[in-house]
Amino acid sequence: MCLEAFGAKFVALGQDQKNSIIRTLDDIPETNMLGWFFRAVRGDIFFYYYAQPESWALVGVTDTPQPNGHENVTTLWDRNG
């Protein structure tokens, strides 16, 4: 797909070209094998990436659910607190 569109492999593409390829994959329905494969790989990436505590700062989470649980659950969430 990359060779057809841009004449180079994915790793050699610029960011806009990479985005274009990924957008094309994302638009393929899951009933198509390529669409299914893209979603399966993306699901695996999410599964392992967000199991790393280093990734949690993105969403404002600082700790595992236990042993400390959550404080101030009755108030609006202060994601920086």
Place this chain on the structure above:
Amino acid sequence: MNADVVIVGSGAGGSAAAWALTQRGINCTILEAGPHYDFATDYKLDQSNWEQHGFPEKIPTAGRQVFAPMQKLSKRWDHLRSWNHIRGPSNVTGVRTARGGYKHVVGVGGTTLYFTGEYHRMNRRSMRMRSDFGVAADWPLTYEELEPYYTQAERLVGTSGGGADHRRPRSDGYPLPPLPMSYATRQLQKGHEALGLTFESNPLAVLSKPFDGRPSCNFCGNCNRGCPHGDKGSADITFLWHANATGRCRILTDATVINLEKDSGGRIRRAVYARQDGTIDAISAEAFILAAGAIETPRLLLNSDVATGSGHVGKHFMESLVWTSVGIHPDQIGSHRGHPSDGICWDFNDPDALDSIVGGFRLSPGTAEANLVGPINYAARIVGGWGAEHKERMRDLFGRALALTAFGESLPNDKSFIDLDPDHQDAFGLPKARIHSFLPDHELERLTAMRATVRKVLAASQVSDPVEEFGTYDDFDSTHVFGTCRMGQDPATAVVDPNGRCHGSANLFVCDASVFPSSGGGESPSLTIAALAVRTVDKAWA
């Protein structure tokens, strides 16, 4: 080996029976097919990969039962199909699936290890479904007869609550005050109130204050993954802990009962049990209590050809009828925090709450039980996409998913039952239980009403149009199962008598949800199972 009483299963019913027996000075032995779980070490919520795991099953439960072919799906009910805005439809076939399966735990404490701690009394009107509504069967005892046992069980586990619902009157207040409602749940409360509905604290076997040597809940939101904190009143750290403290309760793990031997008079002489290494043993007792749940208890009776005279063992199977819708709230409500089920609406719980549809339902928060409490599920089910845009949306949306769930009445029908599968055996060569499940139109009409109400309340709670919805129309997914050893006066139509004693077998009792003549309008059954078990012991060993 001998005991005064042998109990098969250590979940909500078996544990409560053991406690009640030991309080009377009676020795009991529990035969539990699974292992012990150590609440302090077996659960993974303090590990970085906590979200990759559900409840850490030591004995896998998938495949322990078999499903008969499921019903075809109809265009008429397409609105009840499960879907996600990223993944699309959950079931792309034309036939109902059983991917959700029968959710249960095999181990000491049973499925209470997995539950969120909802501790509900039955709606007293739901106990007269035949007399008042012409469906299911009446309970052969009144709410008032059961009430003192509800109170005993609530006190033992330390139940938190605060509502004053007239459908389930109380002789005493709750032992503990209600858990504080999370900010996210209060948004649902506002939505209910905007529609003129009542939304109150949910009665929970979860501690709002330290009690009985256990700490109060710290609101991690993950009861279904197993509570490592010790505040959730699972059977292992409540009823069984107190039963063990008497020195009169012995628990044998890895002991799967494979046969009940009876004498010519129909009394049970011995329970034969097998261990995973293949060894077989047997235990004699004066009495036997079955508490293996509404699927494995009838299976044991059928495999042993015990109490089968009425032809009703395995019949009248009732399952979980559930609908959940998930949307996005406009504010940073932090919906991953708080107890998963800290509020409830009983307004539709009466059997005649819906026009021309018999059977009620209740509403409660569903975000945590929908497993939307961590970034993995947000990424896969809420956000999707990729690259910088994905990350920006993760930053924006995390903690804003808000789900509402409706649990409904399940009425028995002739096509829903448990039997023995002639083609599939367990490791000991015994036929597995086969689950026949069918949802007739009146169940799907109720599910349709549940869906409409959930959507309406979410909209009134400022939540967006749904981004995910799932229900039990296109996928069998049941934690609460009932009815397969119905309780009743008449031996011709019931398996056990009003006190839980098997018709035709004087020393055999059933103490689990298989005795329920009706399911209730969405109540979680653990408390009623425990109360019935305590009552059965009280009546038989008065």
